[in-house]
Amino acid sequence: MSLIFQPAIPDTLIRTFAILAAGIAAAHGQFTLFSSDFDGNTGAHVFTKDTDNTSGSSTLGVTWNSHASVTGLTGLTAISTGDSGTLGGFARTQGGTGAFADGNNVFLSRNLNQDTNRTTSRRGFSLGFTLGDTWDLGTLTVLSGHTNNSATQDQSYSSDLVFTLSGGSLASPVSSSVRENYGTGSTYHTVPFDLAGTTLGPGSYTLSVYQTNMTEGGAYAIFDGITLEGNNGAPLPPAIASFTASKTYVTAGGSVALSWQTEGADSLAISPAPGDVTASSADGDGTAQVTVEGTTTYTLTANGPGGSSTRTVEVASGPPRPNLVVFLADDYGPQDIAVPFCLDSGGNPVGYNFNAFYQTPHLEALAANGMRFTSAYAQSVCSPTRCGLMTGRNSARHAVTDWVGGGGAGSPANWRTTGINGSDETLPKLLKAGGYRTIHIGKAHFSNAATPVTDLGFDVNVAGFHWGHPHSGYIGSPAYGGMPGMQDYDGSIFLTRALGIEANKALDSAVAEGRPFFLNMSFYATHAPFTTNPDATGDYSAGISAGHRAFATMTEGMDLAIGAIRQKLVDLGVAENTLIVFLGDNGSDSPAVTVDGLPSGTFGDYPLRGKKGSKWEGGCRVPMIAAWAAPDPSNPFQQALPIPANSVETDIVTSWDVPVTLLAASGLPAAPGFGEDGHDLSGYLAATPGFHRPQEITVHYPHVHRSNYFSWIRQENLKLIYNYQSNTHQLYDLAADPTESNDLAAARPETVTRLARRLARDLAATWGERGPLIPTVATTAPNGNVVSIPDNPSVDSDDDGLADVLEDPDLDGLVDSGETDPDNDNTDGDATNDGDETRTGTDPLDATSFFRATPAAVAGSLLISWPSKPGALYRIESSAVMDASPWDEVADDVPAGAGNATTYDLGSPAGNDRMFYRIVIK
Numbered sequence: 001m002s003l004i005f006q007p008a009i010p011d012t013l014i015r016t017f018a019i020l021a022a023g024i025a026a027a028h029g030q031f032t033l034f035s036s037d038f039d040g041n042t043g044a045h046v047f048t049k050d051t052d053n054t055s056g057s058s059t060l061g062v063t064w065n066s067h068a069s070v071t072g073l074t075g076l077t078a079i080s081t082g083d084s085g086t087l088g089g090f091a092r093t094q095g096g097t098g099a100f101a102d103g104n105n106v107f108l109s110r111n112l113n114q115d116t117n118r119t120t121s122r123r124g125f126s127l128g129f130t131l132g133d134t135w136d137l138g139t140l141t142v143l144s145g146h147t148n149n150s151a152t153q154d155q156s157y158s159s160d161l162v163f164t165l166s167g168g169s170l171a172s173p174v175s176s177s178v179r180e181n182y183g184t185g186s187t188y189h190t191v192p193f194d195l196a197g198t199t200l201g202p203g204s205y206t207l208s209v210y211q212t213n214m215t216e217g218g219a220y221a222i223f224d225g226i227t228l229e230g231n232n233g234a235p236l237p238p239a240i241a242s243f244t245a246s247k248t249y250v251t252a253g254g255s256v257a258l259s260w261q262t263e264g265a266d267s268l269a270i271s272p273a274p275g276d277v278t279a280s281s282a283d284g285d286g287t288a289q290v291t292v293e294g295t296t297t298y299t300l301t302a303n304g305p306g307g308s309s310t311r312t313v314e315v316a317s318g319p320p321r322p323n324l325v326v327f328l329a330d331d332y333g334p335q336d337i338a339v340p341f342c343l344d345s346g347g348n349p350v351g352y353n354f355n356a357f358y359q360t361p362h363l364e365a366l367a368a369n370g371m372r373f374t375s376a377y378a379q380s381v382c383s384p385t386r387c388g389l390m391t392g393r394n395s396a397r398h399a400v401t402d403w404v405g406g407g408g409a410g411s412p413a414n415w416r417t418t419g420i421n422g423s424d425e426t427l428p429k430l431l432k433a434g435g436y437r438t439i440h441i442g443k444a445h446f447s448n449a450a451t452p453v454t455d456l457g458f459d460v461n462v463a464g465f466h467w468g469h470p471h472s473g474y475i476g477s478p479a480y481g482g483m484p485g486m487q488d489y490d491g492s493i494f495l496t497r498a499l500g501i502e503a504n505k506a507l508d509s510a511v512a513e514g515r516p517f518f519l520n521m522s523f524y525a526t527h528a529p530f531t532t533n534p535d536a537t538g539d540y541s542a543g544i545s546a547g548h549r550a551f552a553t554m555t556e557g558m559d560l561a562i563g564a565i566r567q568k569l570v571d572l573g574v575a576e577n578t579l580i581v582f583l584g585d586n587g588s589d590s591p592a593v594t595v596d597g598l599p600s601g602t603f604g605d606y607p608l609r610g611k612k613g614s615k616w617e618g619g620c621r622v623p624m625i626a627a628w629a630a631p632d633p634s635n636p637f638q639q640a641l642p643i644p645a646n647s648v649e650t651d652i653v654t655s656w657d658v659p660v661t662l663l664a665a666s667g668l669p670a671a672p673g674f675g676e677d678g679h680d681l682s683g684y685l686a687a688t689p690g691f692h693r694p695q696e697i698t699v700h701y702p703h704v705h706r707s708n709y710f711s712w713i714r715q716e717n718l719k720l721i722y723n724y725q726s727n728t729h730q731l732y733d734l735a736a737d738p739t740e741s742n743d744l745a746a747a748r749p750e751t752v753t754r755l756a757r758r759l760a761r762d763l764a765a766t767w768g769e770r771g772p773l774i775p776t777v778a779t780t781a782p783n784g785n786v787v788s789i790p791d792n793p794s795v796d797s798d799d800d801g802l803a804d805v806l807e808d809p810d811l812d813g814l815v816d817s818g819e820t821d822p823d824n825d826n827t828d829g830d831a832t833n834d835g836d837e838t839r840t841g842t843d844p845l846d847a848t849s850f851f852r853a854t855p856a857a858v859a860g861s862l863l864i865s866w867p868s869k870p871g872a873l874y875r876i877e878s879s880a881v882m883d884a885s886p887w888d889e890v891a892d893d894v895p896a897g898a899g900n901a902t903t904y905d906l907g908s909p910a911g912n913d914r915m916f917y918r919i920v921i922k
Helices: 353-357 361-369 382-391 427-433 495-513 546-571 636-640 655-666 749-766 834-840
Strands: 003-005 016-019 031-036 076-081 106-108 122-131 135-148 157-167 174-183 187-194 203-212 219-231 239-245 254-263 267-271 285-292 296-304 307-317 323-329 371-377 437-442 460-462 517-522 578-584 621-628 647-654 696-701 710-715 718-723 728-733 854-858 861-867 873-879 888-895 901-905 916-921
Touching (some): 031 122, 122 219, 203 219, 239 307, 254 296, 267 285, 323 382, 323 546, 361 578, 427 437, 427 517, 427 655, 437 495, 495 546, 517 546, 578 655, 696 749
Parallel strands (some): 371 647, 437 460
Antiparallel strands (some): 031 219, 135 187, 135 219, 157 203, 254 285, 578 621, 710 718, 718 728, 854 861, 861 901
């Protein structure tokens, strides 16, 4: 038995589409005559690009589930009429940014809007079947939608969905239609048609289903299933209207009430225990207490004259776990908040004019209760950060290096353009497996339209899809342009407040279930379009422009939503058990912040350069706060992580540390493919003395944006930027120069070389299965290099007598085969440094090939031989004791022999019965 449901909407809104099991009754007392979810369809043409005016297969075989009295079910026959007659058929895949159809559904390969008269165009299918007895029909259910072509992915679509049933005992065809507004993107709707009062006698019938009268734009009709239900007078199996548990998560040994509502059952039983519950039921309804020792799936079986029906409910069991909430602000830097995140010369947070301008009292309260991180980093644009928050991986490893839908000329050919998907190990998946209710509210932008947010492990998704901004605006558009789960909103309130309302509804449900929850509260604010939020009451007249003033109201509106959610946690009695992390997804996009320089005018006192999309600190630095929703020193969770109130941490931390930290706080184990780049920050939150995350991070952005094709590394207070296109390096000391105004690259070539090499090695160690993500833009760097090391023969990082460019001749920063390590003066560990071995002819990569002198007595003389290389000069010294200082010179400027060894005649030793000699290469 399988269920098909409308994807990407809250579970409270999921409508069952069909129960695909022949002869099993639906809950409302009907049999399924026939049903298909189009899985396993065969014969559909496979397309790899947009398919306007292309003919697909005219017929399609699908897998059917049917009642025994239904025979002669045919496959699907394409309906594709319009200006071009029957042009167009079934397809299984569509490439480009409009990708949606796959092997589990079908779409019609001709764009409806290619026809001049859209009111007469039809795109759909027909099928035939034969009945052996009489049926009173109930419901015809169709899963129908649109998928866009790549040129019109912003377009919102609606069309008429029509069915016609004819033939057999029908005197005339039965037909009905409904107008469906699908919004933007690729969306399915479950559409039921009520056929009560229609009776079909034995005979052969034809059923047609199609879309017509589409709004102007470009789209294809898609379908993912069909079900016809009715009753043929046979006894119906019992109906189970509900089977629920009072709590769906309890500690081992906890008690739960199981409740049920049934109709038409002679006997009822629940397994495992309590077993037969017929006697404890009244008119088919009842309640039983059970003790849960471990995660258990309870099955209610109802038996009656027409057969049996079953329903299950799972009750998870585990230890108490903290609730987890992430507040993620979009395009939000540390200058966009009233809480100071920059430091004075003494390392203390100091307020600037930006901090005084914005009004965010709820975030100020959060910071007062917890810890702010003043050197927190994300990626420079949103999708790489958001995918990192799901996976604990940086962009080089998860390979989503630009915003999904971005890229452009010069981008790596192998970057993950469609985002992450269900194959990735994610934080919500791991939490869900441990009993958490996982909730996503707001902006997603993890993937393109082909991957629903729920595929990443979220039980609930409201407003999350492939768009990175509210393309229909923050206010004034029904459902805000078709955001999933927002159908009840007419657009009269600002989107930020609507998302807060939905978050609180989801929290109500999670707490009622007794489950720990993970809320990923991801605001669309403060992303453009900058729109005045009417909920804000602050005075922002000092803003530099109308856009800046609107941006400020959006910031305040987000703060109000955060306050409302924190109050909901208090009202539900779970605030003390709830850990909150607030952060931005990349640097600011405020209209008051400049792209490549510092703010000016009133706000020119702020010491961060650049904004979203840039290589400067303003591109990746974000505000980050961790706090308990309500401090309570007696709370066991807070005793484990006693976050000091109003504390400040200046160490480097990152957004991809957050999921690793939250998973650790949950007490659940990690899994392979998760968290390789993140670090658990619990040591900070627990105020562990001496705890430090490794003070190094790497950011990789091989695309075009406000700064083009760059990677950078920060190690302690030093930041090195590598510019791919120009093959240049920039070096800044952020402690002395937070504005990144004084490029130290020319003055400190050794530091540049060392950090460039570290950057190259960090990236090489991070690449995932897609391999190096190298920009395809023209550059003067050696071919194939990811990061190039400066070609500077004066730099000898390990002081072994070999310039770095000699040890790393391809300048890629890596220790390739046949190369010595510029950061290790003795690569092979044989006690002779690489430079000396190279000059004297031994192999610096072979520990068995090292410099040693061999004595030999010949005709009363002492000969000494050693490995050498033509052109080298040596000095021979002697001493009667090993620890003499200085030694006596025996001979100087001894030239190396013509071959690979040199021999020197020391003559006949006299005077001492013991003498030490050494050979020094000059």
